[in-house]
Amino acid sequence: MTKAPRPERLLELVEAGQLQRFVELARELEPADLADVLAALDDEARLLAVQALPPDISADALAEMPEEAHAEETLAALDTEQAADILEELEDDDAADILGDLDPAEQQRILAEVEDPSEVEELLRYDEETAGGLMTTHVVTVLDTVTAAEALQGIREQADEVEDFYQIFVVDQLGRLVGFLPLKSLVVSPLERPVRAVMEDADIVVAPDVDQEEVARVMARYNLPSVPVVAGDGRLLGRVTFDDVDDVVEAETTEDLLKFGGVSADEELGAEWRSAVRSRLPWLTVNLLTAGLASAVVLVFRDVIQATVVLAALMPIIAGMGGNAGTQALAVTVRRLALGTIPRGQSLRVIGKETLVAAVNGLVVGVAVGVVTLTLGEGPRLGLLVFVAMTGNVLIAGCAGAFIPILLQRIGVDPAIASSVFVTTFTDIAGFLLLLGLAGMILL
Amino acid sequence: MTKAPRPERLLELVEAGQLQRFVELARELEPADLADVLAALDDEARLLAVQALPPDISADALAEMPEEAHAEETLAALDTEQAADILEELEDDDAADILGDLDPAEQQRILAEVEDPSEVEELLRYDEETAGGLMTTHVVTVLDTVTAAEALQGIREQADEVEDFYQIFVVDQLGRLVGFLPLKSLVVSPLERPVRAVMEDADIVVAPDVDQEEVARVMARYNLPSVPVVAGDGRLLGRVTFDDVDDVVEAETTEDLLKFGGVSADEELGAEWRSAVRSRLPWLTVNLLTAGLASAVVLVFRDVIQATVVLAALMPIIAGMGGNAGTQALAVTVRRLALGTIPRGQSLRVIGKETLVAAVNGLVVGVAVGVVTLTLGEGPRLGLLVFVAMTGNVLIAGCAGAFIPILLQRIGVDPAIASSVFVTTFTDIAGFLLLLGLAGMILL
Known part of the structure; x- marks a missing residue:
């Protein structure tokens, strides 16, 4: 979609050591595309490439590198002076993001060489996943006492320091936010009008400690290109822009x-295998215990299976269909909770709907499986038993798939932790209890 | 976060029939908040509320209503003249979105009363899920032959018709896009400079038939507040803005x-139970067939189970752990494919990594379950058998969880269709084959 050089060509140039030609082509690339080229290089080649690039181009590309390419390691591998040059070219929020992934000693080593480190140091104090961690302190402000003409003059003077802006913030003498000007309204309003008469109310602001997901939600809800970050005393601290929030939404989607x-x-996502093992083994171990429970249920009923071994073949179909129906209800409910679209006081209705949907589906598959079981020649009682166990298990699964995440949300636990694997082992246990328990009663 | 009246209060007013007071308070609400109030009302009350509101306020709120609140039904229930008044107040893209959900006869009935329906009619021709379906035709343009001062004058004249804009598009006499001006650069550049000298290249554009997901990806990648939509002959057709794309990302996340x-x-997400049953039952039916396969495998080995009934208790634990490990690999791989972060030619490496991770995890849980099995007093051969079956099934599950979505992507099928429920039935079958097949060989 861009008329730029092919990224593969740049990769080849670095790998062939033709750094001068690489730098020429890199200038024509969008920062995000250059970032991908850098991310695809091995550590040593990446370092050579970054050393060869002018600091402003390196900075733009490092800011766009995916998390897993670890821009901070490249920065730390440079000599301190060069790292500081790049930091000075970075937007303050990007600088804080990259530095924040280094340990404090490394941060200090590089910041010591930066001309004015105060902004970045201030941003480093905020939690990375809050409005304070996302914001830039570079805002264009005008005083609430000036006219449109004076405001335009003031903006001309500030515009060089601020990369992109979509709104101008109006502040009082104490730096407190009193309103904002869409750039558009400043362009179209008569020059002699006071800013106060042109500005719009700053109704929607966020505090620096607001979680990044909430910032993203507010900006999307009110269609804002940027949102001001305001301290408890009303002082304007910075702004979060739509592109900061794009990354948050992408990361949260991955997490979910x-x-x-x-x-x-x-x-x-691109973790090497050792860290993937460390991340997944604890979950598998927890699930081993719940799966062990399912096995224990079967063990309790071993005599029933011994007597009617076809039950062993019916176990997976009843447990599996319960797992599927439960996962369906869970996916819908988890997403509704994430979007906040379950109205207050409607939780019971949501659980009721999911249970009803599962009950209907359970009846249909229960009849189907029950009829097929009749053809196995084990008598009508087994067919009835399978029908009841299947319908019951699918119903329980639908109810649990909605109830569990809603309960977790109520008690303050992230409902997304109710993953499909938990629901699956839960429905295993319920299915075996129903099938084998009923069989024990009516078949033995 | 806003200082507006409480939405609950507005609900009460409508329900109490105090529509005049409702309208007063509605004026103070953000459109998204008023949209939630309207969405929470029943159909009859919503119609009364919309009839009472001035058309511009109704229009803003209807544009923000969630998909499932069906703004189009409210519009269709109004008398034609009132519906047309609201349509005239809507941005053309929002008007096309809402009308697009009505059948053509209804669309025509309302459009016949609209003063200038041509823009909306043009937008209705595009597929809803493409750049053309997302864009507004309301763009601010300047000719490439003017100076900055003339451009500012031109913008003043156009600004009233265009709600928000972040870039000014520079076009030639034939309406072909030649570049763009960030609003900022126009504000800060000397007035006598030609626009040609100030503008930036319009490197990044989209065609009207580009899928909305791709539009969202391009805008997020290049941090664009808006992207121009350009026809094959270079003519500027419209623009898509970041807030249009927010909704796309949210919808795609839900879908995934x-x-x-x-x-x-x-x-x-809020579908009533009948349509939820219709949506889910086909999937459950497909899964019934695959689950039936798993049952058939067990049935084939009924003699083995009869001989060693403890195998029936080991079945769910081996199948279940395989399902979990497979779902883990699947989640990571599906997300990597969605983000496009698997580099060309690296598919085998990704599958290899997932298989290795699963192999290591499989060994750990295999040893654990094998040792526990030894304590059941069924002899060392059963312990060894369980170890091999568990390790093997978890390994196969990890490999399949990565391989299946990558294969689907290769053959042009949406990889997200490889849902966790399919992986679960697949690992059921593999687990039973391993456990019971090996048992048949070494225990009988």
Whole structure:
């Protein structure tokens, strides 16, 4: 979609050691595309490439590198002066993001060479996953006492320091936010009008300690290109822009899908195998215990199976269909909770709906499996038994798939932790209890 | 976060029939908040509320209503003239979105009363899920032959018709896009400079038939507040802005999680039970057949189970752990494919990594379960058998969890269709084959 040089060509140039030609082509690339080239290089080649690039181009590319390419390690591997040059070219929020992944001693070593480290140091104090951690302190402000003409003049003077801006913030003498100007309204309003008469209310602001997911939610809900971050005393601290939040949404989506699949949310997608093992083994161990419970249920009923061994063949189909129906209800409910679209006081209705849907589906598959069982020649009682166990297990699964995440949310636990793997072992246990317990009663 | 009236208060007013007071308070609400109030009302009350509101306020709120609240039904229930008044207040892309959900006869009935329906009619021609379906035709343009001062004058004249804009597009006499101006650069550049000298290259554009997911990806990748939509002959057709894309990302995330959970991607989260049954039953039926295969495997080995009934208790634990490990590998791989972060030619490495991770985890849980089995007093051969079956099944599961979605992507099928429920039945079959097949060989 861009008319730029092919990334593969740049890779080849670095690998062939033709760094001068690489730098020429790199200038024509979008930062995100250059970032991908750097990410695809091995550590040594990446370091050579970054050393060859002018600091402003390195900075733009490092800011766009995916988390798992570890821009901070490249920065730390440079000599201190060069690292400081790059840091000075970075937007303060990007600088803080990259430095934040280094240990404090390394941070200090590089910051000591930076001309004015105060902004980055201030940002490093905020938790990475809050509005304070996302914001840039580079905002364009005008005083609430000026006219549109004076505001335009003030903006001309500030514009060089601020990369992109979509709103101008209006502050009082104490730096407190009193309103904002869409750039558009400043362009179209008569020059002699006071800013106060043109500005819009700053109704929507966030505090620096607000979680990044909430910041993303507010910006998407109110269609904001940027949102001001405001201290408790009303002082304007910075702004979060839509592109900061894009990354948050992408990361949260990854987390939600991984958690649903029973993987720790902090596993990096491209993690090497050792760290993937460390991330997943604890979950498998927990599930081993719950799966052990399912096995124990079967063990209790070993005499029933001994007497009617076809039950062993019916176990997986009843447990499996319960798992499927439970996972369906869970996926819908977890997503509704994440979007906040379950109205207050409607939790019981949601659980009721999921149970009803599962009951209907359970009846249909229960009849189907019951009829097929009749053809196995084990008598009508087994067919009835299978029908009851299947319908019951699918119903219980649908109810649990909705109830468990809603309960977790109520008691303050992230509902996404109720992953499909837990539901599956739960429905194993319920299915075996129903099938074998009923069989014990009516067949023995 | 806003200083607006409480939504609950507005609900009460509508329900008490105090529509005049409701309208007063509705004016103070953000459109998204008013949309939630309307969505929470029943159909009849919502119609009364929309009829009472001025068309511009109704329009803003209807544009923000969640998909499942069906703004189009409210619009269709109004008398034609009032519906047309609201349509005229809507942005053209929002108007097309809402109208697009009505049947053509209804669309025509309302559009016949609209003053200038041509823009909306044009947008209705594009597929809803493409750049053309997302874009607004309201763009601010300047000719490439003017100066910055003339451009500012031109923008002043156009600004009233265009709600928000972040970039000004520079076009030639034929309406072909030649570049863009960040609003900022126009504000800060000397007035006598030609626009050609100030503008930036329009490197990144999308065609009207590009899928909405790709539009979202491009905008996030290059941090764009808006992207121009350009026809094959270079003519500027419209623009897509970041807030259009927020909704796309949210909808795609919902789809991905639902598909992963084995639910049709087009099931609305708040769907009533009948449509949820229709959406899920086909999946359950397909899974019934695969689960039937797992049962058939067990049936084949009924003699083995009869001889060593403890195998029936080991079945769920081996199948279940395989399902868990497979779901883990699947979640990571599906997400990597969705983000496009698997480099070309690296598919085998990804499958290899997932298999290795599963092999290591399989060894650990295999040893644990093998040792526990020894304590059941069925002899050392059963312990060894369980160890081999568990390790083997977890390994196969990890490999399949990575291989299947990559294969689907290769043959042009959406990899997200490889849901956790399929992996679970697959690992059931593999686990039973391993456990019972090996048992048949070494125990009988």
